Amino acid sequence: MTYILAGATLIDGNGGEPLADAAVVIRGERIAWAGAASQLPAEFQDAKRYDISGKWLLPGLIDAHIHICYNGADSVFTLLEKSRDALVLEAVDICKRTLRQGVTTIRDVGGERYIEMSLRDAIRRGFIEGPRMKLSGRVISMTGGHAHFIAREADGPDEMRKAAREQIKAGADLVKLMATGGSATPGQDIHASQLTVAEISAVTEVAHMMGRTVAAHCHGTGGIRNCMLGGVDSIEHGTYLNEETADMMVERGASLVLTVGVGNPDLQSYALSPVQQADAERRKPMIEQGVKQIRKTIALARSKGVFLGCGTDAGGNPLAPHNFAMARELELLVENDLTALEAISIGTRNNAKILRWDEEIGTVDAGKYADLLLLNSSPLADIRNLRDIAAVFKGGRKV
Numbered sequence: 001m002t003y004i005l006a007g008a009t010l011i012d013g014n015g016g017e018p019l020a021d022a023a024v025v026i027r028g029e030r031i032a033w034a035g036a037a038s039q040l041p042a043e044f045q046d047a048k049r050y051d052i053s054g055k056w057l058l059p060g061l062i063d064a065h066i067h068i069c070y071n072g073a074d075s076v077f078t079l080l081e082k083s084r085d086a087l088v089l090e091a092v093d094i095c096k097r098t099l100r101q102g103v104t105t106i107r108d109v110g111g112e113r114y115i116e117m118s119l120r121d122a123i124r125r126g127f128i129e130g131p132r133m134k135l136s137g138r139v140i141s142m143t144g145g146h147a148h149f150i151a152r153e154a155d156g157p158d159e160m161r162k163a164a165r166e167q168i169k170a171g172a173d174l175v176k177l178m179a180t181g182g183s184a185t186p187g188q189d190i191h192a193s194q195l196t197v198a199e200i201s202a203v204t205e206v207a208h209m210m211g212r213t214v215a216a217h218c219h220g221t222g223g224i225r226n227c228m229l230g231g232v233d234s235i236e237h238g239t240y241l242n243e244e245t246a247d248m249m250v251e252r253g254a255s256l257v258l259t260v261g262v263g264n265p266d267l268q269s270y271a272l273s274p275v276q277q278a279d280a281e282r283r284k285p286m287i288e289q290g291v292k293q294i295r296k297t298i299a300l301a302r303s304k305g306v307f308l309g310c311g312t313d314a315g316g317n318p319l320a321p322h323n324f325a326m327a328r329e330l331e332l333l334v335e336n337d338l339t340a341l342e343a344i345s346i347g348t349r350n351n352a353k354i355l356r357w358d359e360e361i362g363t364v365d366a367g368k369y370a371d372l373l374l375l376n377s378s379p380l381a382d383i384r385n386l387r388d389i390a391a392v393f394k395g396g397r398k399v
């Protein structure tokens with residue numbers, strides 16, 4: 001079936017000025033044509049036309065850093081005690097909610113019992129509703145490393161290679177490493193490097209041989225440096241980026257996936273459970289410091305021209321709910337002095353590139369999947385209007 005969405009203002013994700021009175025032609029799952037309604041080619045003139053004037057049309061958002069198997073409300077230790085069935089059923093709901101919040105693609109960078117793989121495949125086959133997915137399977141950490149309780153622990157290049165190959169064997173689209181400490185793991189120093197260059201290189205070698213990218217959790221500068229020397233494709237969080245490591249990232253074409261929201265949890269908009277209150281209390285000094293630091297990091301990365309993506313880390317700790325997390329992430333980018341248009345391009349086109357999926361998704365261009373977010377009000381006037389959703393389309397079908 002071919003139909004036309006006509007009359008909206010189009011933000012196509014490529015970063016240019018919005019196009020008023022646009023038309024987007026959808027044929028089957030894909031975009032057949034996009035441009036000014038007045039230029040609509042004759043071949044589409046007879047297609048069914050939906051008038052969406054007054055609304056704003058964007059590419060579906062892409063969350064480049066999420067944990068779909070964890071609810072972002074309970075402690076991970078509580079979640080680990082739950083049965084697989086209980087986790088699956090909740091994750092099915094999280095998938096549905098994520099899509100309905102305008103996120104049409106996600107990159108899961110740390111799953112649980114490979115549930116995320118079943119979710120990805122079930123969504124692909126149309127059994128359940130959810131975003132397109134790329135995923136890493138289990139994270140790989142050193143023995144006792146960040147998030148070791150959910151990780152495949154490995155030490156030394158040989159074991160790291162094996163750990164990476166295990167994830168790929170299970171169905172991973174990318175490999176996720178823990179290269180520094182993290183604040184979600186009690187008692188860790190976020191500045192401490194946790195993998196050697198040799199260990200990182202062993203993983204990137206085998207992952208790249210099999211066409212997979214490698215993403216690495218890094219806060220401390222030393223971890224970022226090790227990852228650049230070891231050939232990592234994307235730095236996740238990147239909190240303590242400095243001039244030297246920013247230059248290394250640019251030279252190597254590596255990406256920085258910011259996760260501003262997880263370092264600055266939204267403690268006002270909902271009632272916190274006792275577990276969440278305790279976590280907020282424990283992380284308070286880290287959060288205060290982190291919010292100031294990430295402002296510097298974003299400014300530095302932009303001045304150096306580091307390729308930026310972003311993700312929510314929703315599910316990653318008890319203060320990271322799957323509740324408009326991606327909208328909030330883009331709101332926080334705007335608070336950190338990006339324009340709304342830049343934030344939207346990072347959350348769509350740039351993230352598609354980081355997922356190595358930019359041929360298929362990320363912008364409103366002919367040939368790509370018709371993954372679209374339709375808003376009632378302008379996200380450029382107020383980025384919070386990303387929550388004012390009129391409709392979400394995935395593969396040409398209204399969700």
Ligand SMILES: [Zn+2]
Pocket residue numbers: 065066067109110313316
């Ligand atoms: Zn994470």
